[in-house]
Amino acid sequence: MNLEFDLIDPKESENQKIQIAEQKLNYFGNLADWCNQTGYSDLSNQFPSPEQLADNHSVFDNYLDTVLVVVNNYPWKYGPGIIQRLYQPYFAAVIFCGSWYPDQFKDQDNYTSIIYPFNYIHINPAEILRGYFGYHCLTLVQEMGLNNVRGYFFMADDAIFNFWNPINFAFVHHLTGDSYENSTNWWKTEYGLESAKNILRTIQNTNDPKILETWKQFENGLKVNGFLKSNETVINEMLSSRGRSVSDFFYIPFSAISYYSRLMRIFYEHKLFLEIAVNKFLKSVHHEISLPHQYRYLWTTDRGQWDQIYSKNLIAIHPVKMSGFWLPGDSRRKYCNSVLKTWLNMVFGGPQDFNETRIL
Template identity: 50%
Template sequence: MDQMWPRGFPLEFIKDHNNGANRQILCQKMRRSSVQQGLVHHDPDVDAIYRLIHADTKTGLDVGFNKYAPSILLAPGTYSPWNSQNTLFHKSAFHILMLPMSVSFRTTDIWRSFFAQKILHLSGLTVSFTPVNAVQFRNSHDFLKDFRDESQVYSDSGKILQFLDAWNCSYQKIEDCMKELAKDFVKNEFWGEDDEKLIDLYIQDLIQVNFKFPGIRENQDSYEASENETEFNVNCRRANFEFSLTQKKSQEKLNNFGDISDWCEESNFTKLADFPSAQDLSQAHQNDYVLQKHQQNVLLIVNNWPWKFGIGHLQRLYQPYFASVVFCGSYYPEEYQNSSQQGFGETQNPFNFIHINPTEIYRGFLGYHCLTLLHEVGLQNIEGYIFMADDAHFNIWQRIDFTRVFHVVGMDVPTSKGWWTNPVYGTPAAKRIISEIQNTTDTEKLEAWKKFETGLRTFGYISPNQTAADDLLSGKGRSVSDFFYIPKSEIDYYSTIMRIFFENKLFLELAVNRFIRSVRHQTSNLRATSYLWGNRGKWPEVYNVNMVAMHPLKLSAFKFPNENRRKYCEKILKPWHEILFKKSGNYTVKMDDEPDYMNG
């Protein structure tokens, strides 16, 4: 399915197109798309060539798309064919509804989509493709007849797109541009004169019903990723999200850990062997409550510094167990690929990342913003979000209460004044936050602030006569925050309140502390030993399988096949192998109803 394409995609560009990992952009603010094309499960709208190769002559196709994929919006100047099925038109796009009648039934909606996109782009309007929202059971078709009916699509789609890319309107009104483009379509023999007349009649009808045509935008919205690596709070940034159609997660787990086993063997560690079959592993993991819950969670791995190495190793360890694993931090592909002696496996596909420049993440001070950015991607059907530092280790078999926020240590040092005295990221940031709230009219921010204040009052951090501002200005309390979990019930609130904190540069340990003060949350039973305070070298003695997470565990120590790597394989990867592949249940977990620390 890697080479599936929609009906109307120019055949000459199937292997020679410019869509790829370097083309996706994540923007916080965008205009709403005027046309939304929904994907469909089972038998999507591909062309007859694809069906002749892949479809069953009686039952057609049986395709299932990844249920976690987000919507994709095409920026002006980017084209893709879309059809007349499962397509929503906003009123701003009613002027491009007309289907041409001088071309075949298998061509008309594709030609409409190309014509429409050029007209929409003149007004700064866009088309988006939304995740699956329907299942199509297609009526019986003669694939060869479809092939003949699509002949113009095969021969002219590429020509139309090249023509549209170079075409400019000579007029100042969008309706005049429609007439001009319709006439030029006739000149280029893309459709007949009847369609030029039809466009003119349709415009007259729209005028009669007082339709308001959109204007032509001289200055188009820019959806280009910022190239200024010192700019704070950019609107658009580099990102990449790809989703596999395969359901063979168990085989992927076996293959990945096989690579890790070979990597361990390089350090003279006994090869991790004795693996179950993919079928047996699948059955065992389907019966595991925690692993099944993680299949609906996304794991976000955050690096405080530019990524240099280790992504491939982290992918092999975690990727098959989650709906998606996303890497966030300053990511420069050439710099990463050229880093010498990585000592870890190659990066795997799919590789999902969000780039945040060094000014924005600032040595990890503002790393919590990565989770806000991930939420803004709009992944579908996600139950929870796990935030993890790249130098933390996560025992994924450990149970947490997936219905509420989880934080390893919770209200770690509630009276600490550390970091509040910082001249930028401490109390001055709190004052900037309060000033913003006092002056904003943004209802979303005000609602989040109200929830923040209510939570602080509910859990006893402020009295009935105090406000959230009083709590922020108290200048005490922080929580070390290298691992935490946010359920979908709290992610909207998290994203809004934490964006306020980020935009005013509140330090991570202070920002997360204030957030978890305001929500009911669970903490780990092994709070004190989850962090290696000033004693990083003792991780082999401190680590145990009953932890949810441990920090820090620096992957840089294991780049070379030496004693450090051998210890890592023995103390951490061997238990991983025994628990996840050999069904060892020799560990304890915290149940959802066990007591928590402070306002858990």
């Protein structure tokens, strides 16, 4: 693990703000040069001065004490350098989590090469299992004990987070919530109902006060939020064989991160699938969800049209595969013309209006 955690003092000097603004401009300039390799030059417009940008970006100050955790399903081969340039100057820290083998990584050019120090948590492929247990990354980051953190963003490496569309930092935020409550996907696998049964056996046989306290909090949360009838217990919820929450992007505030980590460690140790684990957690806490027009999950033919579907009004979209951008070509050009052109306008074109979220 290699981590330097820089938390920006809200009373920082004007010079520090300008230095950060210069870094933002330099990083985006790298990406503009990267796009130029495809013949796409529309990102070479007039940029604001560092002084102007520092003033405009006060609207993003809430992110300066949050952590962005970027999770990959398979060993990294390309992409972290792009993510660093898009997000790193705006957050207290960007931490990558997943399988990291430097000898397998492709640094094609200096425009998107990894920026050091590179903050990462290595999990071997068997532990993360194609992303089935990616939620454990947030637990590992919380257990590092970082100080003065307002909240934690979880983002898949092939998701795009448009952070100019804000959320309420006081509550858990999820794109879909429990919208797929009747879905039985994944429940018939060994990471669904069988895992849930094993969890219940452990709870019934343990004397560990921390586990029992966490489980009681879980059951109480389910009751308070109306997911258990008067004659039901947490056992009914765990054996329901239904419900999932597609979870490639979500946010956990400081007030909920300890409970999240304790509950998710129980789930992880029994190999409960990501979408089921997050679904159970969400039902036990007050949370907000995005409006339907504020996110897009791309399925089947939509995946080939991601550049047409991507919009400035989305909080997040998934998936957009960066592996296709490694070499100059049509895929990279589409990314430049859609995603990066939007970032140029929204992030470097001055403060923008905020969208709404729906409170549960």
